[in-house]
Amino acid sequence: MPWSIFNRPSIQLATLKSYLNTQDRLHADSFHPYLHIAKLIGLDLYREIAHRGWAGEALFAPLLFAEKYDDSKSLFHESLQSTLAKANKDHDFDLLVAKLDEFCKNWLLTTDLASYDLVGISVCFSQLLPSLYLARLIRKRHPYLPIVFGGSSCSSELGNSLVQQFKEVDFVVNGEGESVLSALCQFLAGESKELPKNIYSKNNFNDQRITRQQSHPLKLNDLPRPDFGDYFNEMRLLFPQQLFIPVLPLEFSRGCWWNKCSFCNLNIQWPNYRFKSGEKMARETLALSSAYESLHFTFTDNALPPKEADYFFKEIKSKKIDFDFFAEIRAVTEPHRLELYRQAGLSTVQVGIEAFSTSLLQKMEKGTSAIENMAVMKMCSQYGILMEGNVIVEFPTTSEEEISETIQNLDFVLPYAPLESATFFLGFGSPIYNQYHNFSITSILPHSKNRKLFPPRYLSSLTMLLNSYRGDRKQQQKRWKPVRDKIKRWKQFHTQRTSREHPLSYRDGKTFLIIRQELNSGPPLQHRLRGLSRKIYLACQTVTELSLLCDSFPQVKKEALEKFIADMCEKRLMFQEQERVLSLAIPARNNN
Numbered sequence: 001m002p003w004s005i006f007n008r009p010s011i012q013l014a015t016l017k018s019y020l021n022t023q024d025r026l027h028a029d030s031f032h033p034y035l036h037i038a039k040l041i042g043l044d045l046y047r048e049i050a051h052r053g054w055a056g057e058a059l060f061a062p063l064l065f066a067e068k069y070d071d072s073k074s075l076f077h078e079s080l081q082s083t084l085a086k087a088n089k090d091h092d093f094d095l096l097v098a099k100l101d102e103f104c105k106n107w108l109l110t111t112d113l114a115s116y117d118l119v120g121i122s123v124c125f126s127q128l129l130p131s132l133y134l135a136r137l138i139r140k141r142h143p144y145l146p147i148v149f150g151g152s153s154c155s156s157e158l159g160n161s162l163v164q165q166f167k168e169v170d171f172v173v174n175g176e177g178e179s180v181l182s183a184l185c186q187f188l189a190g191e192s193k194e195l196p197k198n199i200y201s202k203n204n205f206n207d208q209r210i211t212r213q214q215s216h217p218l219k220l221n222d223l224p225r226p227d228f229g230d231y232f233n234e235m236r237l238l239f240p241q242q243l244f245i246p247v248l249p250l251e252f253s254r255g256c257w258w259n260k261c262s263f264c265n266l267n268i269q270w271p272n273y274r275f276k277s278g279e280k281m282a283r284e285t286l287a288l289s290s291a292y293e294s295l296h297f298t299f300t301d302n303a304l305p306p307k308e309a310d311y312f313f314k315e316i317k318s319k320k321i322d323f324d325f326f327a328e329i330r331a332v333t334e335p336h337r338l339e340l341y342r343q344a345g346l347s348t349v350q351v352g353i354e355a356f357s358t359s360l361l362q363k364m365e366k367g368t369s370a371i372e373n374m375a376v377m378k379m380c381s382q383y384g385i386l387m388e389g390n391v392i393v394e395f396p397t398t399s400e401e402e403i404s405e406t407i408q409n410l411d412f413v414l415p416y417a418p419l420e421s422a423t424f425f426l427g428f429g430s431p432i433y434n435q436y437h438n439f440s441i442t443s444i445l446p447h448s449k450n451r452k453l454f455p456p457r458y459l460s461s462l463t464m465l466l467n468s469y470r471g472d473r474k475q476q477q478k479r480w481k482p483v484r485d486k487i488k489r490w491k492q493f494h495t496q497r498t499s500r501e502h503p504l505s506y507r508d509g510k511t512f513l514i515i516r517q518e519l520n521s522g523p524p525l526q527h528r529l530r531g532l533s534r535k536i537y538l539a540c541q542t543v544t545e546l547s548l549l550c551d552s553f554p555q556v557k558k559e560a561l562e563k564f565i566a567d568m569c570e571k572r573l574m575f576q577e578q579e580r581v582l583s584l585a586i587p588a589r590n591n592n
């Protein structure tokens with residue numbers, strides 16, 4: 001259902017379909033109503049709504065809960081406000097709701113669901129209300145057709161509360177769906193009396209005679225290649241003039257090899273971290289590329305598995321194909337890795353930066369430090385990889401000292417691609433959620449935006465709506481205001497600058513070094529480092545221990561070395577954190 005990104009087929013459906021079709025006497029087809037809706041309302045408007053999750057949910061809320069019409073309408077306009085102002089246009093909420101309603105009803109009339117024995121709906125970001133509405137219509141038209149939900153919005157207790165609250169939802173899969181769906185089909189066909197443990201069902205299915213079977217996590221290497229055929233067929237039919245190039249999702253791993261960040265709930269549906277071998281991933285990518293004539297891929301992984309990714313990118317590089325990849329990586333990445341990945345086609349990464357204060361990073365359990373974050377930003381600049389990422393603002397328990405440290409450290413990352421401010425979000429099931437008292441949170445409440453979408457009877461019973469809180473929020477909003485402002489100035493610096501050169505780069509004259517530095521105002525500065533100064537600067541291209549630097553330059557007294565580094569830090573040409581240092585300028589030759 002909407003609001004999936006329209007130029008991306010669903011990896012969930014493609015993976016489940018190909019798995020189920022390998023099982024005895026099972027046949028699965030997949031449908032992508034979001035493609036039809038993108039065509040119906042236009043690609044630009046669809047993209048805008050999909051980018052603002054609340055707006056998409058708001059369009060379906062009145063179809064389920066008539067009494068929430070006015071609230072949803074105001075949430076829709078509030079969510080699209082900045083875009084509306086920019087584009088100087090208004091979107092007619094009433095008309096859009098009517099169009100979506102008509103589409104869903106027509107889609108059901110023209111889709112032969114009667115020939116199926118089970119309908120499943122994959123529910124991730126901003127798909128809850130659209131999915132519930134479609135389920136309601138299906139139930140009306142096909143009263144005896146069982147409906148199962150699954151996906152990241154249905155994990156754990158979230159799924160259980162959903163199945164108990166909505167009569168249209170008969171089952172919810174908690175976690176990965178392959179073997180669970182297969183077992184559910186056997187159960188519904190009367191071939192088995194067992195339901196898997198990780199499926200939630202209505203009370204009438206919770207019969208004592210039904211035994212629960214434990215399903216074992218699948219080995220990802222055993223999975224068949226995802227089948228995106230249905231998406232491409234629908235796309236060709238709807239957009240014969242090929243208005244966009246699909247980006248194919250790739251799944252290298254499930255879960256996260258780190259799995260510790262205190263704010264993160266991305267892994268509640270993956271209790272066991274698993275990954276495909278680099279060799280399988282490379283084979284799969286090449287096969288998908290040739291089957292769908294695609295070169296653009298996006299990894300769905302929370303963080304790429306480092307060793308297998310090395311093999312994968314090495315193999316892909318050797319094929320000399322013009323691939324383009326997006327991936328999420330952790331900030332602890334060695335330079336040789338990023339260089340190789342870039343050469344193989346990794347053009348954009350999302351890095352879990354989150355903060356520029358090491359003590360804040362410790363509270364977040366990121367396992368990284370401010371200097372490591374700067375190092376990965378520098379490497380991405382150096383290898384021409386576009387880096388996306390966030391600074392989490394208004395993190396509960398942030399101290400004044402952590403704010404000052406963040407503000408100071410933002411000066412050092414000015415030359416690198418700016419990040420977004422992302423307001424702290426209390427994710428259900430995250431370590432902070434589970435120990436909220438330790439984070440100055442006094443109580444957990446339904447999100448104010450959910451109050452606009454759902455009638456009061458659902459607010460306390462649907463666990464997934466409980467993601468707001470009372471605590472030190474007001475104090476944090478005030479504390480973080482200067483950080484937000486500084487991030488805005490960081491972005492302005494990058495949008496307003498006109499030079500094609502990197503804002504902080506050096507040219508090496510072998511006996512001297514010229515560093516060119518752009519600052520927030522004034523003409524670029526030129527710094528000259530000669531002899532030993534040049535050598536020391538170049539010796540700190542990656543994060544370097546001070547003791548190691550002393551060993552490498554025995555002719556320089558420790559005090560003199562420290563003075564040189566302090567001077568470089570004062571000029572924002574180097575960064576020092578405790579006993580570790582990093583030179584910030586990148587070689588100019590890579591960026592001309």
Ligand code: SF4
Binds near residue numbers: 260264266302
């Ligand atoms: S935030 Fe990213 S790195 Fe941290 S636990 Fe979650 S998925 Fe893993």
